[in-house]
Each structure stands twice: as structure tokens, then as C-alpha cells.
Amino acid sequence: MNESMLTRELARLALSSHPEESAEAFAAARLGVIDFLASSFAARDEEAIAKLWRVVKAEGGHAQVPVIGQGEKVSFLQASLLNGLIGHALDYDDVHSDVRGHPSTVILPALISVAATEKPSGERFLAAYVIGVETMARLGQAIGPDHYVKGWHNTATLGGIAAAVAAAYLKRFSQAAMEKVIGFAATQASGLRIQFGSEMKPLHPGLAAHAALLSLKLAEEGFAGTRQALDGQLGFFGLYGDGDQDRAKRLLVEGWGEPWKIVTPGLWFKRYPFCSAAYHAADAAVRLREKNKLSPQDIEKVEIIFPPDGDAALVEREPQTGEEGRFSVEYVVALALNGYPLSLDNFTKAPLAEEIKRFLPRIHRSYDAKLSPVPHAVPKGRFTIVAVTTTDGTTYCERIDRPKGAPGQPLSSEELRQKLEHALAGEPDRAERIIGTVSALKGKEDLQQLLFLLSITSRL
Amino acid sequence: MNESMLTRELARLALSSHPEESAEAFAAARLGVIDFLASSFAARDEEAIAKLWRVVKAEGGHAQVPVIGQGEKVSFLQASLLNGLIGHALDYDDVHSDVRGHPSTVILPALISVAATEKPSGERFLAAYVIGVETMARLGQAIGPDHYVKGWHNTATLGGIAAAVAAAYLKRFSQAAMEKVIGFAATQASGLRIQFGSEMKPLHPGLAAHAALLSLKLAEEGFAGTRQALDGQLGFFGLYGDGDQDRAKRLLVEGWGEPWKIVTPGLWFKRYPFCSAAYHAADAAVRLREKNKLSPQDIEKVEIIFPPDGDAALVEREPQTGEEGRFSVEYVVALALNGYPLSLDNFTKAPLAEEIKRFLPRIHRSYDAKLSPVPHAVPKGRFTIVAVTTTDGTTYCERIDRPKGAPGQPLSSEELRQKLEHALAGEPDRAERIIGTVSALKGKEDLQQLLFLLSITSRL
Numbered sequence: 001m002n003e004s005m006l007t008r009e010l011a012r013l014a015l016s017s018h019p020e021e022s023a024e025a026f027a028a029a030r031l032g033v034i035d036f037l038a039s040s041f042a043a044r045d046e047e048a049i050a051k052l053w054r055v056v057k058a059e060g061g062h063a064q065v066p067v068i069g070q071g072e073k074v075s076f077l078q079a080s081l082l083n084g085l086i087g088h089a090l091d092y093d094d095v096h097s098d099v100r101g102h103p104s105t106v107i108l109p110a111l112i113s114v115a116a117t118e119k120p121s122g123e124r125f126l127a128a129y130v131i132g133v134e135t136m137a138r139l140g141q142a143i144g145p146d147h148y149v150k151g152w153h154n155t156a157t158l159g160g161i162a163a164a165v166a167a168a169y170l171k172r173f174s175q176a177a178m179e180k181v182i183g184f185a186a187t188q189a190s191g192l193r194i195q196f197g198s199e200m201k202p203l204h205p206g207l208a209a210h211a212a213l214l215s216l217k218l219a220e221e222g223f224a225g226t227r228q229a230l231d232g233q234l235g236f237f238g239l240y241g242d243g244d245q246d247r248a249k250r251l252l253v254e255g256w257g258e259p260w261k262i263v264t265p266g267l268w269f270k271r272y273p274f275c276s277a278a279y280h281a282a283d284a285a286v287r288l289r290e291k292n293k294l295s296p297q298d299i300e301k302v303e304i305i306f307p308p309d310g311d312a313a314l315v316e317r318e319p320q321t322g323e324e325g326r327f328s329v330e331y332v333v334a335l336a337l338n339g340y341p342l343s344l345d346n347f348t349k350a351p352l353a354e355e356i357k358r359f360l361p362r363i364h365r366s367y368d369a370k371l372s373p374v375p376h377a378v379p380k381g382r383f384t385i386v387a388v389t390t391t392d393g394t395t396y397c398e399r400i401d402r403p404k405g406a407p408g409q410p411l412s413s414e415e416l417r418q419k420l421e422h423a424l425a426g427e428p429d430r431a432e433r434i435i436g437t438v439s440a441l442k443g444k445e446d447l448q449q450l451l452f453l454l455s456i457t458s459r460l
Numbered sequence: 461m462n463e464s465m466l467t468r469e470l471a472r473l474a475l476s477s478h479p480e481e482s483a484e485a486f487a488a489a490r491l492g493v494i495d496f497l498a499s500s501f502a503a504r505d506e507e508a509i510a511k512l513w514r515v516v517k518a519e520g521g522h523a524q525v526p527v528i529g530q531g532e533k534v535s536f537l538q539a540s541l542l543n544g545l546i547g548h549a550l551d552y553d554d555v556h557s558d559v560r561g562h563p564s565t566v567i568l569p570a571l572i573s574v575a576a577t578e579k580p581s582g583e584r585f586l587a588a589y590v591i592g593v594e595t596m597a598r599l600g601q602a603i604g605p606d607h608y609v610k611g612w613h614n615t616a617t618l619g620g621i622a623a624a625v626a627a628a629y630l631k632r633f634s635q636a637a638m639e640k641v642i643g644f645a646a647t648q649a650s651g652l653r654i655q656f657g658s659e660m661k662p663l664h665p666g667l668a669a670h671a672a673l674l675s676l677k678l679a680e681e682g683f684a685g686t687r688q689a690l691d692g693q694l695g696f697f698g699l700y701g702d703g704d705q706d707r708a709k710r711l712l713v714e715g716w717g718e719p720w721k722i723v724t725p726g727l728w729f730k731r732y733p734f735c736s737a738a739y740h741a742a743d744a745a746v747r748l749r750e751k752n753k754l755s756p757q758d759i760e761k762v763e764i765i766f767p768p769d770g771d772a773a774l775v776e777r778e779p780q781t782g783e784e785g786r787f788s789v790e791y792v793v794a795l796a797l798n799g800y801p802l803s804l805d806n807f808t809k810a811p812l813a814e815e816i817k818r819f820l821p822r823i824h825r826s827y828d829a830k831l832s833p834v835p836h837a838v839p840k841g842r843f844t845i846v847a848v849t850t851t852d853g854t855t856y857c858e859r860i861d862r863p864k865g866a867p868g869q870p871l872s873s874e875e876l877r878q879k880l881e882h883a884l885a886g887e888p889d890r891a892e893r894i895i896g897t898v899s900a901l902k903g904k905e906d907l908q909q910l911l912f913l914l915s916i917t918s919r920l
Contacts, residue, residue: 051681058677059535062520075519151694153647187613187660188667190650194694199684200647207648217518221511224659234611234654 006230006237006252010135011178013256014165019130020123025260029126032133032262033438034416035094035269036087036104037068037454042273042344042423043089044069048199052085052206065116071457076113080213083109084206088155091202091275094267097378097407098137099158100148102205104267106159107132109209110167112454114216115447120170122441122450130262132166137261141251146242148193156191156204157240163212168219176227177219183229184215186236265407268378269416272342274326277313279403280384281329285336287398288388296338296355298390302363304329305385307373311365318360322347330363331356333386343422378406430456466690466697466712470595471638473716474625479590480583485720489586492593492722493898494876495554495729496547496564497528497914502733502804502883503549504529508659512545512666525576531917536573540673543569544666548615550786551662551735554727557838557867558597559618560608562665564727566619567592569669570627572914574676575907580630582901582910590722592626597721601711606702608653616651616664617700623672628679636687637679643689644675646696728838729876731865732802734786737773739863740844741789745796748848748858756798756815758850762823764789765845767833771825778820782807790823791816793846803882838866890916 019025043049053070056078063072065079068086073079087093087105096103107129115125139158140147148154164185168178188211191204218225230236230252237248272282281304288294304311316328325331326347334356340346373381378401385399405411411419421431430453437450479485503509513530516538523532525539528546533539547553547565556563567589575585599618600607608614624645628638648671651664678685690696690712697708732742741764748754764771776788785791786807794816800806833841838861845859865871871879881891890913897910 048683051678051683054681055674055677058522059537060520060522061535062518075521077519151699183655184660187652187655187664188650190648192647192689192694192696192699194686194689194692195643195647198686200644200678200686203678203683204647214515217515218511218660218663221514223508223511223663226654226658226660229652229654232654234652236652239611239652 006235006249007179007182007228008175009253010165010230011175011182013253014131014135014169015173015175015178017127017131017134017169017257019127019257019260022130022260022263024263025130026126028260028262028266029129030438030441031269031413031416032094032104032129032267033108033441034420034435035267036108037434038416038420038423039090039093039105039270040068040083040086041420042092043086046089048089048202049082049086051199052082052203056082065113066451066455068454069457071455073455076117076217077210077213079113079116080109080209081206083112084209085203088202088205090273092270092273094269095276096133096137096140096261096267097265098261099140099154101140101153101155101158103133103136103159103162105205106155106208106212107136107163107166109206110163110212111170112451113213114167114170116451118171119444119448121444122446123443124170125447126441128166128170130260131169132162133262133267134257134260135165136162138252138256142248143237143241144244144247147240151193152240153191153193153195153201153204156208157189159205160189160208160211161185161236163209164215167212167216171216173219179227180223180225181215181219183226184218184223185212186229187225188215189236189240266410268407269405269411269419271403271405271411271415271419272332273344273347274332274342275313276403277311278329278332279405280382280400281386282332282336282342283403284384284386284398284400285333286342288386288396289337289339292396294337294388294390294396296359298392299337299362299388300391301389302333302337303387304333304363304365305368305387306365307371307381307383308367308369310367310382310384319352321349321351323349325352329365330360333363334359337388345422374401376402376408378402378408466695466709467639467642467688468635469713470625470690471635471642473713474591474595474629475633475635475638477587477591477594477629477717479587479717479720482720482723484723485590486586488720488722488726489589490898490901491729491873491876492554492564492589492727493568493586493901494880494895495727496568497894498876498880498883499550499553499565499730500528500543500546501880502552503546506549508549508662509542509546511659512542512663516542525573526911526915528914529916531915533915536577536677537670537673539573539576540569540669541666543572544669545663548662548665550733552730552733554729555736556593556597556600556721556727557725558721559600559614561600561613561615561618563593563596563619563622565665566615566668566672567596567623567626569666570623570672571630572911573673574627574630576911578631579904579908581904582906583903584630585907586901588626588630590720591629592622593722593727594717594720595625596622598712598716602708603697603701604704604707607700611653612700613651613653613655613661613664616668617649619665620649620668620671621645621696623669624675627672627676631676633679639687640683640685641675641679643686644678644683645672646689647685648675649696649700725867726870728867729865729871729879731863731871731875731879732792733804733807734792734802735773736863737771738789738792739865740842740860741846742792742796742802743863744844744846744858744860745793746802748846748856749797749799752856754797754848754850754856756819758852759797759822759848760851761849762793762797763847763849764793764823764825765828765847766825767831767841767843768827768829770827770842770844779812781809781811783809785812789825790820793823794819797848805882834861836862836868838862838868
């Protein structure tokens with residue numbers, strides 16, 4: 001294959017795909033929608049969202065598309081910006097290891113805007129989502145590991161193109177228009193990792209979804225653009241990648257949809273509303289308490305053992321609030337060993353419960369460079385051991401290499417339901433209706449019903 | 461200086477600047493505004509603008525900011541998108557050699573939106589424009605020549621940051637907010653040269669201006685972001701540049717405003733509404749006709765001599781319309797030798813005049829690799845020779861190394877006035893009023909008057 005055919009091949013593969021023929025892909029897509037909505041509802045009162053709302057309100061615009069959990073509509077493009085931010089605001093949304101980033105929070109906001117204005121069938125919506133994840137995972141593999149390492153935020157740089165392809169698939173673009181829309185999105189690809197840790201990080205997917213939809217609209221109006229934006233040294237892979245065009249060719253197109261990337265390796269759904277670097281320890285602590293019937297008063301000390309630097313993201317050792325506790329492995333483990341649920345209500349701006357505060361000094365971190373991570377560790381190279389010593393001198397240990405929710409350890413439907421219910425702050429009826437609608441999503445009306453349900457506004 | 465201080469230094473220098481103390485800088489800025497408006501009015505009927513209008517209209521939004529030559533207002537952000545496209549639609553707007561791109565068509569659309577909504581003084585507006593050009597020229601030098609060569613479109617990648625700095629200066633941001641706004645713009649920096657030759661190319665400055673203003677608004681709402689986006693290997697220069705942080709430091713900040721970059725080397729105002737690769741030949745042909753009193757019927761053949769590849773952008777050899785003639789050196793030279801003005805009305809969608817069509821076969825191109833460009837050639841390495849042989853066997857030659865309008869060969873105020881008058885299709889009164897307003901721009905009312913004048917809608 002000639003290198004100048006990458007854009008053409010991606011467009012051709014996407015447009016000729018039939019993901020609706022894969023029951024597995026559709027099942028995974030339904031779970032993805034539920035998880036994305038749970039992650040979004042959980043975030044609906046974040047300050048960053050209120051700030052962006054004020055920017056959007058100052059602009060005005062038609063009320064066209066619902067904003068998740070906000071009870072209001074804004075314009076087609078504005079909604080993608082807001083919904084992208086909302087989906088990623090807590091970093092609670094799905095991850096895909098081929099992407100090294102978050103696919104759904106870019107792709108679904110773009111598709112929601114198209115769904116609200118164009119009223120496609122629910123089936124077509126799910127198919128477009130599968131195509132979007134496929135595209136993004138393949139872009140992530142094709143562009144190579146250097147892309148992220150150098151400083152790009154893959155969620156944003158790859159997400160815009162993937163969301164544009166998904167939206168153009170939803171709208172049944174021609175081959176030529178699909179090639180152009182890829183180029184319009186590629187020429188807007190941006191997002192720097194140097195923004196990690198700020199509110200700009202979760203806005204990146206919003207900006208990427210916005211770029212995708214502007215690309216879509218421009219293509220629909222016949223705006224002229226290159227049809228070879230991915231190709232050659234001046235193209236997207238040449239400029240944002242490491243120049244290995246052979247790998248790019250191979251990984252972008254070979255074996256497309258066999259199996260679908262949304263199925264294998266699949267999406268990683270986050271089980272807890274805190275930093276995923278504490279997930280291993282959380283699973284270990286929950287298991288220790290359950291297996292050994294440990295009571296907090298019997299626990300004398302707790303040691304949490306990481307590979308060197310495995311806790312780099314866990315910057316809080318003495319959190320004062322639940323929100324700060326999102327980045328504290330001590331807080332997470334203390335909650336679990338004291339029998340508190342690892343759910344949203346323990347990660348708010350409220351101060352720590354007194355008994356948790358008193359428990360924290362018993363917990364310490366250490367590092368072991370000699371222990372080897374297992375081959376199936378997620379993320380690669382990671383493990384965490386939690387060792388609890390009781391007042392009678394016994395020590396109980398649990399080692400976790402791959403937390404619950406990660407590929408190979410998927411959340412069950414029931415666990416996803418719980419995530420959604422928690423996010424909806426104890427409105428099990430609404431959670432039930434959303435799950436019912438997503439599970440049966442097929443026709444036009446189903447999809448409009450889902451859009452109605454996602455706009456609900458009741459506050460935490 | 462520590463490398464982690466680049467963002468801080470740029471913010472500090474911009475905020476502590478007093479360009480209003482330089483009469484030269486303000487004079488250059490006034491010419492820049494007039495040239496930008498002329499280039500924009502000339503483009504007001506371009507199809508790409510109509511297409512973008514339809515995208516914007518579908519969104520709705522408050523009528524806040526005038527769109528140049530369109531007689532209508534759109535929202536704050538939307539206006540920057542449209543005005544950026546309009547300014548660059550004909551590639552007739554100014555160029556800055558330090559930028560290797562077009563500064564005014566990003567900076568001024570951003571400032572126009574702020575001017576319309578915030579009503580600052582005309583003096584502050586001009587000062588902000590000077591700061592924007594200074595920032596963009598210095599970013600262009602600091603990031604190094606590789607940036608453009610690798611495939612970035614400097615107008616877009618550097619323009620967004622420069623326009624954000626200019627707008628934040630206009631609004632008298634704090635140091636901390638200025639540092640953040642630089643980061644918000646940097647994380648949106650994009651634009652690929654692979655889009656050159658399409659309508660997406662002139663939309664790049666619109667997208668960059670839009671990114672700048674979204675950054676401004678987010679910072680005003682207290683959105684959180686890094687204050688060191690330009691610094692280190694993960695920062696803007698590290699990621700988009702060649703890694704030479706020493707050069708970046710030096711060229712970004714040393715000698716700031718001494719003299720202002722808008723004065724030295726200054727803006728290159730384009731004299732003609734066609735591809736600048738044909739400018740040398742145009743100047744040569746005009747001079748040949750004038751100096752030698754040549755009549756078209758006396759001309760037997762015309763040879764146009766370039767350095768190898770010097771005519772790469774001039775892709776049309778047998779244009780059928782004036783619009784196609786924008787990329788035809790044959791058409792341009794034929795017009796000049798036949799005494800037609802090299803003005804807009806000869807570069808429309810209308811078919812070629814019969815006598816021009818009949819003249820074209822007498823013109824040929826050739827290349828001379830042995831001739832050396834002169835040191836002051838603009839662009840570097842370029843020259844064009846036009847050799848006219850008359851029916852009596854005489855050959856007349858003109859060689860041009862630096863066309864009229866380029867730095868060192870600036871357009872006179874009178875030539876700028878003519879450019880504006882042509883763009884306004886023979887409405888000399890309006891041109892007069894605009895020039896008068898820009899020349900006297902000082903208070904708040906002056907600036908609002910200018911915004912009124914630039915929104916006028918009469919069509920070509």
C-alpha cells in the first residue's frame with residue numbers, strides 16, 4: 001500500500017463497516033454509554049463546568065442539544081464542548097490501552113450533538129460509537145508510543161479525528177467527504193500533557209469534540225480541504241508521530257474490526273471516583289477486609305508497597321477533604337479498611353470523617369524494586385501490595401496486578417449499575433430507566449428518549 | 461535565565477510594554493489596520509465565507525461583534541472565526557518575515573471582538589496590536605525554522621498564542637492570568653501546511669483567533685491551567701520546536717520592543733490580489749511597459765526567468781478565469797503588458813478578456829540556476845526576470861529581487877489607499893472615512909466608529 005493512501009483507507013474502512021453485525025461490539029458499546037453517563041452525572045456539580053457554562057452563556061445560541069445532567073440545551077457545537085468536559089471532569093470515564101487515553105468522552109459528546117439534531121436510529125448511533133473507538137485505538141497504535149511520551153494528550157489529539165470519523169459515519173458521508181473531514185479534524189489536532197492536573201485537562205476532550213463537529217459541518221457545507229491529511233511527511237502521522245510510516249500503515253488498517261477494538265482489548269471502566277493509581281490498593285484493601293473479617297480496631301499498621309514511582313500521581317498523604325482524598329492512597333485504603341463504600345459521597349469537598357482521620361497515621365507507603373510486575377499487569381509494570389498487621393501480630397497481604405474494571409477484569413453489569421446509581425445520588429429509578437433505554441437502544445425514538453434522560457438536572 | 465521562566469517572561473514583557481510611546485510603532489500599526497481591512501473587503505464575496513456563514517448561522521448566538529464587510533453581527537467567538545477567514549481568504553493580507561506567516565489576520569480579528577464587547581480606547585487597541593505582532597514575530601524566531609519546514613502553518617500555531625497575549629494585554633490581565641491564557645492558547649495550537657491550497661488554509665487564522673478568545677474567556681472565568689506552558693521539554697517550544705531551548709529563550713525575550721517588530725523588519729503589505737510568487741514578474745512587467753512605452757501589438761515574445769522551482773506556486777499556465785489567473789504568472793504579465801490594472805476586478809470568476817487570451821501564447825517560462833539571488837532578495841533566494849522581445853528584434857529586460865511592498869520597499873500611504881479603494885469597489889468616500897478614522901484612532905468613540913465602518917455591507 002502506498003503511504004499516500006492512509007486517509008483514503010481509513011475513510012473506506014470506516015464507511016464500509018458493519019459493526020451492527022457484531023453482538024459483542026454492540027454489547028460493549030451499550031456498557032460504554034452507561035459508563036460514560038455515570039462518569040458524567042458524577043461530575044455534574046464540578047466547578048470547571050460552571051465556569052465553562054458562563055463562557056457559553058455569554059455567546060448565546062440556539063437550544064439544540066442537551067447538556068448531560070444540566071437540564072438545559074445549547075447549540076450543536078457548544079454542547080460538544082460542555083459534554084466533553086463533563087465526561088472527563090472527574091477522570092472517572094473509560095480508558096482504552098491502545099489509545100493511551102479516553103475515547104468515549106470525545107466520541108460520545110460529538111455523537112450526542114449529531115443525534116439531537118439529526119435524529120438517527122439508536123442502532124446507527126451505537127455503530128458510529130464502535131467505529132469511533134476503532135478509529136481512535138488504531139490511531140493510537142499507528143502513531144506510536146512516542147506521541148504521548150513527547151507531550152501530546154492522546155485523548156485530544158487522536159480523539160478529534162476519531163470523533164469526526166464517527167460523526168461522519170453516523171451521517172453516511174461519501175468517501176470524498178469522509179477524507180476531507182479527517183483532514184479538517186487533523187488540522188485542529190492539539191492538546192498538551194503539560195496541562196495535566198488542571199481544569200484544562202478535562203476540557204481537552206471537549207475541544208476535540210468541538211473540532212470534530214466543526215469539521216463535520218464544514219464538510220457538509222462543501223468547504224474545500226485536502227483529502228490526504230494523514231499521508232506523507234507533512235501529514236498527521238509524519239508531523240505528530242515518529243516518522244515510522246510503515247507501522248502507521250500496518251496498525252491503522254490491518255485487521256480492521258476483527259475483532260472490534262471496543263471488544264478486544266476493550267474499554268477500561270473506572271470503578272472508583274479517584275485516581276486510578278490507587279485502584280490496586282483499593283481492591284487489595286477491600287479484599288483484605290472481606291476475606292479476613294478485619295475490624296478497624298484490630299489493625300495496628302498498614303503498609304502499601306509500590307514499584308518505585310508507582311505512586312507518583314498520588315500526591316496527597318494527609319488529605320483534609322474527600323476531594324483531596326482522590327489523590328491519596330492512604331485515604332482510599334483507610335476508607336476500605338473501615339468499611340466505607342468507595343463511592344462518590346466520600347470524595348466530595350466535605351472534611352474527612354473523624355474515625356478515618358484517626359486511622360490515617362497507621363498507614364505507610366514503601367517501595368520494592370526487586371519484585372517483578374506480572375506480564376498481564378495493568379497498567380504495564382504496575383502492582384500494589386497492601387499488608388495489614390493486626391494487634392495480635394498477624395500480617396495479612398494482598399497483591400493486585402490488574403484492578404477490577406481493567407481489561408481482563410471487566411466490571412459486571414451490576415457494578416456498572418451501581419456506578420450509575422451512585423452518580424445519580426440515589427435515584428435508582430432514573431438509573432433503571434437509563435439502563436433500560438441503553439440496553440434496548442435500536443430505533444430513532446429510543447435514542448431521543450436517551451437524550452431526554454441524559455439531560456435530567458436533579459442535583460447531588 | 462531558567463528555562464522554566466519563558467512563559468513568565470513573555471507575560472511580564474507584554475504586560476509591562478508601552479508601545480504607545482513609539483510613534484513609529486503606532487504609525488506602522490495604523491497602516492497594518494488599513495491593509496488588513498483592504499485585504500478583508502477584497503475577499504468579502506469569497507465562497508468559503510458563505511460556507512462558514514451557514515455553519516455559524518445554524519448555531520445562533522448573540523449579535524455582539526461586526527463581521528467585516530458583511531453588515532451583520534455574530535457572537536464574540538464566532539466573529540473571530542469569520543473575520544480570521546475573511547482577512548486571509550485571498551492571501552492578500554500582510555506577511556511578517558520573522559513569523560513566516562500572516563500576523564494581522566489572527567491578531568486583529570481577536571482584538572476586534574474584544575473591542576466590540578469591551579469598548580477600550582483606540583490607543584489601547586493599537587498598542588495591543590503592536591504587542592501581538594511583537595509576540596508572534598518572537599515566537600516565530602524562538603521556535604526556529606524547523607517548525608514551518610516540518611509541516612506546521614505558523615500563522616495558525618503561533619498566531620493563537622500571539623492573539624491571546626494581545627487580547628489579554630488589551631484587557632489588562634494580571635501576570636498570573638496572562639501566564640494561564642498563554643497556556644490555554646498553546647494547548648490549542650494547531651494548523652497543518654498540508655491544507656495549503658484549500659479553503660481550510662485561510663480558515664486557520666480564524667481557528668487560531670477563536671482559540672485565543674476562548675482562552676481569554678476561560679481565564680476570565682478563573683478556569684485553572686498551567687502557568688508554564690511554554691517551558692521545558694513538555695512545553696510548547698519543546699514539543700513544537702526543535703528542542704533548542706537556549707535559542708528559544710534568547711529570541712523570545714532579548715531586546716523586546718527595541719525596535720518593535722512591527723517597525724523592523726515590519727509588515728509586508730501585498731500589493732496585488734494574486735499569489736506573491738508572481739509579484740516580481742508583475743513589477744518587472746509594469747516597469748517594462750512604462751519605461752519603454754511598449755504597445756502590446758509590438759511585442760513578439762515574452763520570457764519569464766525564475767530560479768529553479770521559483771514558480772512552484774504558480775500552477776496555472778492557461779487560466780480560463782481571473783480567479784484561476786491568481787496563480788498564473790502568464791496572466792499577470794499579460795495584463796501588465798496590455799496596460800490592465802493589476803487590481804481585483806481582473807481576478808474574479810469572469811472569463812479572460814479576449815485580447816489577453818490571445819496574448820498568452822506569446823509568454824513562456826524558463827529557469828536559470830546559474831544566476832545568483834542578491835542578499836536582500838525577498839523572499840530569500842528569489843528573483844524574476846521578464847524579457848520582452850519586440851517585433852523589430854529588440855529585447856528589453858527587467859530583473860526584480862524584492863517586489864514593491866516587501867520590507868525595504870514598503871507601499872506608500874497612497875498605494876495603501878488605492879488598495880483599500882479597489883477593495884471597496886470604487887467607494888472612495890468610504891475608503892476615505894476609514895483611513896481618516898484609523899489615522900486619528902485614539903479614544904473609545906474612534907474605535908467604535910471604526911467597528912461601524914468595517915461592518916459595511918455594500919457588495920462588489
